[in-house]
Amino acid sequence: MVGAENYTSAYAEALILGTPKDQLTKAATTKQRKGFSPENIARMEQEMTWLESEFKAVEKGYGENVLHLTLARGYIRKLLENVNVTRALQTHHADIYAEFEKIAAAEAL
Numbered sequence: 001m002v003g004a005e006n007y008t009s010a011y012a013e014a015l016i017l018g019t020p021k022d023q024l025t026k027a028a029t030t031k032q033r034k035g036f037s038p039e040n041i042a043r044m045e046q047e048m049t050w051l052e053s054e055f056k057a058v059e060k061g062y063g064e065n066v067l068h069l070t071l072a073r074g075y076i077r078k079l080l081e082n083v084n085v086t087r088a089l090q091t092h093h094a095d096i097y098a099e100f101e102k103i104a105a106a107e108a109l
Contacts, residue, residue: 017041018048077104 016024018041079085080100089097 014044018044020045073103073106076100080104
């Protein structure tokens with residue numbers, strides 16, 4: 001819930017229904033929800049497992065991605081300090097120059 005920034009009761013209920021029975025403390029009583037077939041619950045469990053693995057993969061690469069973006073921003077800032085590079089970009093690639101300016105000016109990624 002924290003990772004998704006969603007604290008609604010409907011989301012909490014979906015998480016409970018999508019959690020395998022062996023991971024619940026009150027598995028027998030919690031899983032009985034009116035309107036959901038065992039097939040629906042099984043599908044939700046599979047989707048929750050898949051989402052969890054995808055979330056972990058994104059979380060794992062986040063730190064490395066931020067490092068790469070920080071290094072790239074520093075490199076772009078250094079490039080734009082060079083008058084010849086700036087002039088060439090403005091003359092021949094104004095669209096790229098504008099984007100580089102935005103990246104160089106960014107304080108947070």
